[in-house]
Amino acid sequence: MEDIEKPFETKEMTISMGPQHPATHGVLRLVLNLNGENVVKCTPHVGYLHRGIEKLGENRTYFAALPLTDRLDYISSMNNNVGYVNAVEKLFGIEAPSRAKFIRTMVAELGRISSHIIWLGTHVLDIGATTPFLLAMAEREKILDLFEELCGARLTVSYPRVGGVRNDVSQKFLDQAYEFAMKFDARMDEYETLVTENRIWKERTVDIGIISAEEAVNWGLTGGTLRGSGVDYDVRKYFPYDAYDQVEFEVPVGKKGDCYDRYLVRVGELRQANRILRQCIEKLPEGPVLADAPKFTLPPKDMVLKDMEHLIHQFILITKGPTVPEGEIYVGTEVPKGELGFYFVSDGTGRPYRMRVRAPSFIHASVLPRLCEGGLIADVIANIGTIDIVLGECDR
Amino acid sequence: MEPLQIAEKIKERFPEEALAIREFRGQVSVTVKKDRIRDICRFLHDEPDLFFDYPVDLCGVDYMGMKESRFEVVYHLYSIKHRHALRLKAEVPEKDARIDSVLPVWAGVNWHERECYDMFGISFTGHPDMRRVLLPEDWEGHPLRKDYPVKGPEKEWSGFLDVLERSKKYRRFDWQG
Numbered sequence: 001m002e003d004i005e006k007p008f009e010t011k012e013m014t015i016s017m018g019p020q021h022p023a024t025h026g027v028l029r030l031v032l033n034l035n036g037e038n039v040v041k042c043t044p045h046v047g048y049l050h051r052g053i054e055k056l057g058e059n060r061t062y063f064a065a066l067p068l069t070d071r072l073d074y075i076s077s078m079n080n081n082v083g084y085v086n087a088v089e090k091l092f093g094i095e096a097p098s099r100a101k102f103i104r105t106m107v108a109e110l111g112r113i114s115s116h117i118i119w120l121g122t123h124v125l126d127i128g129a130t131t132p133f134l135l136a137m138a139e140r141e142k143i144l145d146l147f148e149e150l151c152g153a154r155l156t157v158s159y160p161r162v163g164g165v166r167n168d169v170s171q172k173f174l175d176q177a178y179e180f181a182m183k184f185d186a187r188m189d190e191y192e193t194l195v196t197e198n199r200i201w202k203e204r205t206v207d208i209g210i211i212s213a214e215e216a217v218n219w220g221l222t223g224g225t226l227r228g229s230g231v232d233y234d235v236r237k238y239f240p241y242d243a244y245d246q247v248e249f250e251v252p253v254g255k256k257g258d259c260y261d262r263y264l265v266r267v268g269e270l271r272q273a274n275r276i277l278r279q280c281i282e283k284l285p286e287g288p289v290l291a292d293a294p295k296f297t298l299p300p301k302d303m304v305l306k307d308m309e310h311l312i313h314q315f316i317l318i319t320k321g322p323t324v325p326e327g328e329i330y331v332g333t334e335v336p337k338g339e340l341g342f343y344f345v346s347d348g349t350g351r352p353y354r355m356r357v358r359a360p361s362f363i364h365a366s367v368l369p370r371l372c373e374g375g376l377i378a379d380v381i382a383n384i385g386t387i388d389i390v391l392g393e394c395d396r
Numbered sequence: 397m398e399p400l401q402i403a404e405k406i407k408e409r410f411p412e413e414a415l416a417i418r419e420f421r422g423q424v425s426v427t428v429k430k431d432r433i434r435d436i437c438r439f440l441h442d443e444p445d446l447f448f449d450y451p452v453d454l455c456g457v458d459y460m461g462m463k464e465s466r467f468e469v470v471y472h473l474y475s476i477k478h479r480h481a482l483r484l485k486a487e488v489p490e491k492d493a494r495i496d497s498v499l500p501v502w503a504g505v506n507w508h509e510r511e512c513y514d515m516f517g518i519s520f521t522g523h524p525d526m527r528r529v530l531l532p533e534d535w536e537g538h539p540l541r542k543d544y545p546v547k548g549p550e551k552e553w554s555g556f557l558d559v560l561e562r563s564k565k566y567r568r569f570d571w572q573g
Contacts, residue, residue: 047530054515055539059546090421217476220451220504233450233476327420330472330483332452343472345457358453358472366507395530 010036019048023126023381026391028365034377042372042380044365049395057355061321062088063162063298065355070156072357073393075118076336078111078147080393081160083333086241087342088162091329092296092322098243099287100164105243106280107150107159109273110177113184114143115336116270123263123385124195127204132194139187142180149173163297164290178281184274192267205259209371209383212257219370220363223338224269225387228254228262235334247279259386266388296322321350330358337361337388361394397480399424402446410436415487425483430469433486434496434522440473440482441501448473448482454498454508456488456516460542466490467518471498488518497523515540 018029027048033041053072057065069084070077082104089096096104121136144154150173151159151166159166195201211219216229226233234251236244252268254261291297298317299310326348332341338360345354364387371383400419403426407414413436416427428436440448452472460466467488474481488495497520498505509520510529517538519526527533532555537544 047532050530052539055544055546093421214449215503217449218451218503220502231476238479325420328425328483329421329423330453339452341453341472343453343455343470347462354457356453356455356470358455362507362511363504366504370503 037376039372042369044368047395049391053396061350067158073390076111076115077157078107079335082108083340085160085162087331090331091344094291094293094296096164096291097288098285100289101243102280102284103165109277110143112273112336114140116266119388126381126385168289181278208259208379210258219367222360224266228265229257235332235339247276249276259382262386359393361389364389365394427485430486430495437498437501447477448475450474450476451502451504454505456512458542494519496521
């Protein structure tokens with residue numbers, strides 16, 4: 001007994017966490033300097049998934065670069081596509097018809113639900129609760145089935161198009177999506193019963209990884225990670241795109257900026273996303289789903305298969321690209337992780353001279369040392385979960 | 397404040413530095429010299445009616461053969477309080493590819509500056525940790541430069557050759573012995 005109570009000397013130790021560690025959500029590697037259980041220094045290493053998407057984008061036409069954006073944040077590819085086509089549309093100076101805008105809003109919110117639900121499942125799994133993870137994966141499966149019904153693909157969808165969407169929605173899809181939306185709030189109550197007031201959960205997240213509002217803005221954080229600190233910056237409200245100015249929703253914000261507040265914000269966002277989804281289905285207007293701008297949009301597929309002129313037109317647009325005004329543009333959209341921005345420099349040809357992806361996960365990963373240093377090693381896991389990063393987007 | 401007014405304000409405060417103002421689709425970009433970039437950023441951040449508190453993005457652009465100075469470092473800034481945005485561009489010549497780091501003004505540009513060094517070879521003076529961020533430390537060349545081939549370099553990266561070599565060695569591992 002005397003041996004244990006005697007104070008003993010600890011030596012600083014360096015350990016490498018990841019890139020294969022299951023709680024790092026992909027291939028993030030952290031080098032941790034530890035003094036006992038305390039983290040003295042944390043150095044993140046990223047780049048294991050670097051595929052050079054920016055360089056590839058510069059060598060493809062504006063239409064052909066769309067599937068690359070699927071591979072950024074691969075669990076919410078629909079939102080990346082919507083962000084990309086919004087940026088290209090602004091550069092071209094065209095606007096999608098109203099029905100296409102509502103459909104894009106609808107599928108973007110479905111993507112947000114699927115991404116947040118995975119975040120919820122994995123975040124609580126890292127901290128030790130298995131049940132919500134299993135329920136969350138079952139919930140996500142329903143959304144993937146909806147995407148399959150809509151466009152045939154489940155993960156890398158490439159459904160939105162420059163100037164609209166690829167195909168109109170079927171009545172079957174709308175019925176299924178509405179049925180999902182009507183049941184979803186009750187499902188959310190179920191998850192919250194399991195987690196929100198759980199004592200172990202609160203012990204592990206309350207007052208962990210606190211970041212103040214000024215500091216969070218200075219670090220360039222966005223999305224739920226920023227709003228947990230009490231700043232109501234949401235691109236959907238500040239720069240409304242698609243149909244976000246025609247639907248009602250609130251932006252949940254936290255107070256303290258700890259892991260628990262960020263959890264509450266994202267859970268609130270799930271409910272708001274469902275609210276937007278319901279409104280979009282109810283208000284969906286009639287009309288075309290592709291803009292009437294033949295110089296900038298791909299012709300409808302059934303016409304391409306029937307008609308010589310449309311076939312030539314599609315061939316030219318895909319291989320050579322449209323004639324684009326010279327200039328540069330930055331457009332940000334709200335994806336589940338934060339603000340995803342695309343910056344294009346156009347030199348007048350059909351390919352972007354420079355395509356830049358402003359990836360929220362990249363910035364969120366850079367803030368990890370700020371959150372982890374001075375805490376315990378067990379809180380590193382909570383901090384990685386709470387900033388909600390996907391390494392495909394971080395490394396591009 | 398209207399973006400053009402902000403641009404005029406920069407021109408008023410730094411008459412020697414501001415080179416050009418351009419507007420495209422409602423977005424204003426101001427091109428400046430690189431020498432006093434930190435002062436300009438400090439001014440944009442500290443002035444109460446500008447108050448650019450949120451660093452949206454920082455990236456490089458390579459204008460090889462198109463412009464006199466080859467590189468540009470582009471800063472996208474936004475003020476959450478006043479809800480106005482600005483794009484600031486600093487010209488960086490190829491011969492002297494270095495620029496002052498604005499890390500003391502915004503903590504969020506940390507990895508962006510490292511990425512810009514990684515991809516374009518522009519080094520940021522005053523940055524405490526100027527290493528590559530996405531590529532390995534011994535990588536040759538800067539991929540986003542226009543003279544870098546899309547397919548990648550002719551020679552494989554030494555780290556990859558090393559892995560191949562080691563895999564050959566361990567293929568003959570004797571499990572019985």
